[in-house]
Amino acid sequence: MTLLPKLIVVSAFVLSPFIQAADSTALQQVLNNPVRSDASKARDIYRHPAETLSFFEVTPKSAVVEISPGSGWYTEILAPLLRAEGKYYAAHSPANSTSDYSKRSLAAFKEKLAANDVYKNVILTEFSPLPGQQVAPAGSADVVLTFRNLHNWYMQKGEQGMVDAFKSFYDALKPGGVLGVVEHRLPEGKKGDDWLKSGYFPQSLAIALAQKAGFKLEATSEINANPKDTADHPGGVWTLPPTLSQKEQDKDKYLAIGESDRMTLKFRKPAAH
Known part of the structure; x- marks a missing residue:
């Protein structure tokens, strides 16, 4: 029988001791940066x-890789935060992707970067859940981040694809570097045959696959938890905002729930001995 790792739950609203007061102030300043749209700011109450x-130890001097940044919700925060003293790699879809969705997403992201000078130092790299992907130069990153992406990679390439993805993050990190994962959380009791179609992901499986790639689980947090989310909606996680896949049907109900319940996991690449 596989033994699950002991989880360390960290208070949702206590800033990491690794983040000094000046760094906390810098984070708050970029949250109010005019580059952020009102629609982006409206998500802060769910995404914290x-x-x-702070929990993932990101500071203005960090070298950070964001995996699959999508339309750039966190890019609007990370790019200005890291512009002066840090480094920000955005590992988006491969340029040679055959997926129409990926092509459109990458094109829109490039347009976003070109539209404002605040993004001029963003380093665009590539990622897919395949072996040998270089999301940043080996051993260069302090932090690798991914937000609400695990289910996509698992649907594409299964467990091996997930391990390959985690290995590419491991290679990019410095010894002692942090991998931060936020993902829609599937209750362990709901792992039926069709759980993957829901867009939610089991926390135990996320931990096991990251550990298989060499990471050590350091802590978990309930920062992004939502106890109102039952994770059994007719259209999966996309039933909830911001997607609202059911459109007007029960819209008020889903708006009252808010965005999904999410795991927040901090892994560390072991320091060199």
């Missing part, structure tokens, strides 16, 4: 970016 980045 200042607390989340």
